[in-house]
Amino acid sequence: MAVAQQPSRPDVYRLYIDGQWVDAASGETFENINPATGEVLGVFAKGGEEDARRAVEAARRAFERWRKVPAPRRAEILFRAAELILQRKETLARQMTQEMGKVLAEARGDVQEGIDMTYFIAGEGRRLYGYTTPAEMPDKAAMAVRAPIGVVAAITPWNFPFAIPTWKIIPALVAGNTVVFKPASDTPWMAYEFVRILEEAGLPKGVINLVYGPGSTVGETLIRHPEVDLISFTGSSEMGRHVAQVAGADLKRVHLELGGKNAVIVMDDADLDLAVEAILWSAFGTTGQRCTAGSRVIVHRAVRDRLVDELAQRTARLRLGNGLDPETDVGPLINRAAVEKVHSYVEIGKQEGATLLVGGEPATEGELARGNFYKPTLFVDVKPQMRIAQEEIFGPVLSVITVEDFDEAIRVNNGVAYGLSSAIFTRDVQKAFKAMRDLDTGIVYVNHGTIGAEVHLPFGGTKATGNGHREAGAAALEVYSEWKSIYVDFSGRLQRAQIDEVKVD
Numbered sequence: 281m282a283v284a285q286q287p288s289r290p291d292v293y294r295l296y297i298d299g300q301w302v303d304a305a306s307g308e309t310f311e312n313i314n315p316a317t318g319e320v321l322g323v324f325a326k327g328g329e330e331d332a333r334r335a336v337e338a339a340r341r342a343f344e345r346w347r348k349v350p351a352p353r354r355a356e357i358l359f360r361a362a363e364l365i366l367q368r369k370e371t372l373a374r375q376m377t378q379e380m381g382k383v384l385a386e387a388r389g390d391v392q393e394g395i396d397m398t399y400f401i402a403g404e405g406r407r408l409y410g411y412t413t414p415a416e417m418p419d420k421a422a423m424a425v426r427a428p429i430g431v432v433a434a435i436t437p438w439n440f441p442f443a444i445p446t447w448k449i450i451p452a453l454v455a456g457n458t459v460v461f462k463p464a465s466d467t468p469w470m471a472y473e474f475v476r477i478l479e480e481a482g483l484p485k486g487v488i489n490l491v492y493g494p495g496s497t498v499g500e501t502l503i504r505h506p507e508v509d510l511i512s513f514t515g516s517s518e519m520g521r522h523v524a525q526v527a528g529a530d531l532k533r534v535h536l537e538l539g540g541k542n543a544v545i546v547m548d549d550a551d552l553d554l555a556v557e558a559i560l561w562s563a564f565g566t567t568g569q570r571c572t573a574g575s576r577v578i579v580h581r582a583v584r585d586r587l588v589d590e591l592a593q594r595t596a597r598l599r600l601g602n603g604l605d606p607e608t609d610v611g612p613l614i615n616r617a618a619v620e621k622v623h624s625y626v627e628i629g630k631q632e633g634a635t636l637l638v639g640g641e642p643a644t645e646g647e648l649a650r651g652n653f654y655k656p657t658l659f660v661d662v663k664p665q666m667r668i669a670q671e672e673i674f675g676p677v678l679s680v681i682t683v684e685d686f687d688e689a690i691r692v693n694n695g696v697a698y699g700l701s702s703a704i705f706t707r708d709v710q711k712a713f714k715a716m717r718d719l720d721t722g723i724v725y726v727n728h729g730t731i732g733a734e735v736h737l738p739f740g741g742t743k744a745t746g747n748g749h750r751e752a753g754a755a756a757l758e759v760y761s762e763w764k765s766i767y768v769d770f771s772g773r774l775q776r777a778q779i780d781e782v783k784v785d
């Protein structure tokens with residue numbers, strides 16, 4: 281494939297449109313900042329409306345060819361991409377820690393999730409199962425096949441800057457769609473590396489297009505463009521509502537993956553040591569910046585004091601720092617605005633009457649002053665209706681709610697607008713099964729925290745977490761393809777279903 285390649289560290293990271301690395305039409309650029317140090321990691325072309333339109337047009341042209349490439353052949357390119365990601369795992373993880381801030385072990389996990397997803401979904405190239413079924417008329421065949429939808433706009437967040445783009449783009453491609461990819465402006469480097477890998481793996485021009493830039497220009501153009509058939513968006517519920525409203529006016533397909541307010545329930549018979557480990561990991565892993573983060577603990581009164589003592593001690597001992605330092609437990613928040621948002625929620629929690637036990641302020645000692653660090657924070661005496669127990673904070677803030685029994689725990693868990701992930705710690709098999717039935721979330725864990733979903737199971741949530749779709753697993757194909765039912769009549773005569781009688785003798 282003769283495509284002009286960009287060096288791995290260009291002066292300006294360009295947009296990728298119709299198989300070419302190009303500057304933004306406006307010539308504008310923006311800086312990519314390391315959230316731990318404030319250092320500039322690279323200068324990126326700042327796409328706008330015109331670039332987004334050109335990308336959509338390129339994707340539309342490419343669709344006519346790509347949809348006809350046999351799916352196993354499409355998948356061969358994706359398998360090659362998976363191999364390239366695997367080869368570059370360590371480099372990508374180090375870049376990710378610098379760009380996004382998560383600690384290196386977690387950055388490796390993020391890349392690994394992308395590898396797993398790419399291999400798993402590439403395997404669908406030789407499945408993409410539809411089905412055949414008998415027709416009700418004689419000499420007639422009936423089958424349902426999966427057809428691609430067209431041009432997909434993939435609008436992705438910064439918190440899983442490698443994994444989440446693979447969740448959207450790889451299934452879109454295997455199913456025969458073409459893509460315009462708009463990554464979050466905080467993590468354009470990971471997007472650049474991913475698209476370079478797809479290019480190297482041999483994806484034809486126009487099949488993947490990359491436009492960095494603001495949601496207000498690039499994102500808006502994509503969601504409004506008549507040639508975009510499907511929008512897959514991960515981000516806030518507020519933005520999700522906007523995307524759904526705009527796209528709904530044109531009856532575009534929309535897949536939304538939005539907020540969470542996930543809880544870990546700890547019953548009186550739980551293994552408390554295990555629960556503490558899991559809660560710390562769920563609440564403060566990725567600095568609380570996962571949709572699946574556990575931001576509420578719902579604890580049975582009988583074990584409340586023991587659990588809180590242990591959580592408070594352990595939370596206070598977590599080490600903040602640069603994620604490249606192996607001593608670091610918790611990295612920075614993504615940007616200044618995130619620090620302010622998290623801090624405003626801490627103020628709200630105090631005003632609402634919750635007791636602040638640990639943290640509750642930005643961390644500015646020594647080197648930390650250069651980055652966006654916030655102390656891991658623990659609130660107790662939280663009431664289920666308080667805003668800190670209802671709204672997604674997306675930072676290292678954990679709220680402990682005390683309950684009297686199992687039924688109340690389930691009610692409190694379900695008493696929020698969101699429904700992504702939930703967890704229960706109990707040794708009672710009856711309670712465990714009741715919880716599996718009654719927890720109103722798309723993901724339920726028993727004796728495990730709220731994070732760590734695996735790629736071959738459906739991922740997504742109920743209520744305001746989404747719009748009923750799931751990504752990951754084979755369920756992703758439901759988003760990225762449409763059912764086409766095909767009837768073949770080989771009787772040689774007009775046979776009217778539901779009207780003509782069929783003689784059986």
Ligand code: UN1
Pocket residue numbers: 393439440569570571572573730731732733734
């Ligand atoms: C997200 O936070 O948007 O289950 C995704 C998990 C990860 C994915 C999180 N595998 O925590």
